[in-house]
Amino acid sequence: MGCTVLGYSCGNHVLQPHLHQKDAQKEPGTAVANLNYNTRQKATVYVGAGGGLSPSYGHIRRVLEDRENRIRKDGRVIEKFIIALPREMTMEQSIGTVHKFGFRLTRGGQAPYYFSIQDWNTHNPHVHFVLIDQHRETGKTVAKAWERNSTHRFKRLWQDVANDDMAALGIDARIDFDAAEEKAQALREQETANDNLEPAREAAPLSTDSEIEPPAESVNDEPLETEDADDGDDEDMALLELTGSPLENVLEAHRELETLENAKTELTRAEADFGRADKELAIASHEAGQAHIANEDAKKAVESAAKEFRQHLKPNGRLKGFSIGIGGLRWASQARTRAELAAVRVYMERSLQERQAKALQEHQQQVQRWENAKADYARKQVMLANQLLRYSNRRNQDYAENLFKDAIRKNMEKLSLEELRDLYEKGELSEAKYRHILHIAGAMHELDDLDEETGKNRDRSEGY
Numbered sequence: 001m002g003c004t005v006l007g008y009s010c011g012n013h014v015l016q017p018h019l020h021q022k023d024a025q026k027e028p029g030t031a032v033a034n035l036n037y038n039t040r041q042k043a044t045v046y047v048g049a050g051g052g053l054s055p056s057y058g059h060i061r062r063v064l065e066d067r068e069n070r071i072r073k074d075g076r077v078i079e080k081f082i083i084a085l086p087r088e089m090t091m092e093q094s095i096g097t098v099h100k101f102g103f104r105l106t107r108g109g110q111a112p113y114y115f116s117i118q119d120w121n122t123h124n125p126h127v128h129f130v131l132i133d134q135h136r137e138t139g140k141t142v143a144k145a146w147e148r149n150s151t152h153r154f155k156r157l158w159q160d161v162a163n164d165d166m167a168a169l170g171i172d173a174r175i176d177f178d179a180a181e182e183k184a185q186a187l188r189e190q191e192t193a194n195d196n197l198e199p200a201r202e203a204a205p206l207s208t209d210s211e212i213e214p215p216a217e218s219v220n221d222e223p224l225e226t227e228d229a230d231d232g233d234d235e236d237m238a239l240l241e242l243t244g245s246p247l248e249n250v251l252e253a254h255r256e257l258e259t260l261e262n263a264k265t266e267l268t269r270a271e272a273d274f275g276r277a278d279k280e281l282a283i284a285s286h287e288a289g290q291a292h293i294a295n296e297d298a299k300k301a302v303e304s305a306a307k308e309f310r311q312h313l314k315p316n317g318r319l320k321g322f323s324i325g326i327g328g329l330r331w332a333s334q335a336r337t338r339a340e341l342a343a344v345r346v347y348m349e350r351s352l353q354e355r356q357a358k359a360l361q362e363h364q365q366q367v368q369r370w371e372n373a374k375a376d377y378a379r380k381q382v383m384l385a386n387q388l389l390r391y392s393n394r395r396n397q398d399y400a401e402n403l404f405k406d407a408i409r410k411n412m413e414k415l416s417l418e419e420l421r422d423l424y425e426k427g428e429l430s431e432a433k434y435r436h437i438l439h440i441a442g443a444m445h446e447l448d449d450l451d452e453e454t455g456k457n458r459d460r461s462e463g464y
Contacts, residue, residue: 031064031077038128043118046095047385049378050102052136053112054274056267056381057388060114067132079145081129081154086162088173091120097165098127101158110135111142246414247423247437249407254440257404260388264397267384274377281370288363295360298353305342305349312339319343412441421446 039047039057049055053063068077083101085094094117102113115129133141144150159175166173244252312320312335321336332340388397420437423429429437431454438447 032061038116044116045120046117049114051106051109051112053114054381056271056385059271079131079133083127085125088171097162101161105143107142246411249411253404253407263384263388270377270380277370277374284366284370288367291360291363295356298356302349302353305346309342309346312342
């Protein structure tokens with residue numbers, strides 16, 4: 001895995017890429033560990049993806065695990081970048097700019113990528129950008145991150161994309177890596193000069209009528225945080241704080257559980273819909289490509305027929321040769337016959353080309369429909385994935401689900417059906433809440449009694 005830091009015009013250092021190859025990994029799953037770090041709840045405010053990759057945690061993880069299992073031992077699993085975001089842009093504007101960068105880096109989304117925006121409301125808003133540099137169909141590299149000077153090329157691309165967007169938005173700030181590098185070089189030269197002068201300063205006598213001004217704190221004094229640094233968050237998730245009565249606690253825990261389960265279910269459905277849309281889009285794009293080729297061939301056939309037809313015309317634009325009609329019969333010379341056949345061919349080729357053009361338009365409309373559907377499913381996944389960010393990963397989601405169920409069970413043990421019935425009869429518990437609690441408790445007999453009393457027969461799901 002390569003990691004590169006793309007600095008900002010404020011003078012951030014630019015690090016050369018360092019590689020983590022599979023044979024150097026202490027444990028498998030480094031790409032997934034990096035995903036966990038990139039999407040950690042404390043810092044992450046947005047997760048996006050492109051190139052056929054869904055922005056949901058589960059889909060990204062499955063793709064990374066599959067790639068690590070398939071790639072050769074010394075292969076590059078992912079390419080990683082840390083990009084400092086312009087503080088002059090809003091988060092929505094930054095999201096659009098990062099998407100454009102990814103689209104151009106992958107030459108129109110030909111390779112998968114995902115990114116996460118972190119620390120937005122701090123002095124250091126940045127994005128973790130992860131690229132799987134492999135064409136979705138051919139398997140060949142797209143961004144060619146292994147090439148010499150690829151870091152310079154990526155920096156230039158980010159500079160161009162970001163500056164174009166800021167110019168379009170009327171923002172005066174610009175990213176200038178050349179100026180940043182010149183500034184960094186000047187600082188390095190100044191530090192070298194100061195180091196060379198240090199012995200002379202120590203040997204010089206102290207002056208009573210002048211003071212040596214202490215050197216300003218260097219921008220290099222602050223250590224750089226590495227891409228794979230540990231989050232350091234060993235605290236348990238504050239997923240559920242129940243401070244009410246047992247009844248209130250049951251309802252609160254059940255609401256949390258339903259929210260989690262619904263989000264997981266909807267996310268799974270959105271992932272499936274996204275995958276289906278992606279496949280349908282690939283099919284539609286292929287068919288549109290074939291229709292485009294057929295339409296181009298039909299255009300060439302029309303041009304060829306028209307060119308041949310022009311050879312059968314006289315300078316005045318009339319057909320060559322002649323024809324004679326006698327007694328309802330018609331005789332035509334060979335020249336006229338060939339000219340008329342050429343005219344018929346032009347008509348037939350044009351008719352075929354019109355049908356091909358119409359078919360191409362229909363295929364293009366189908367592509368657009370699936371592109372829109374895919375974008376809708378992607379947005380839905382982002383929304384649901386962001387809802388689940390508080391749980392960080394699948395393991396914590398399962399932990400939270402068990403935590404909620406355990407809270408429901410423990411608080412239900414403090415309640416009796418008689419107490420619930422008494423609260424309901426006193427009017428302190430509405431029918432809807434009473435029915436809901438009975439559902440949770442799995443008290444089917446009491447629900448039957450309630451239905452008989454109220455004359456209602458409602459569908460009931462099983463309790464826990």
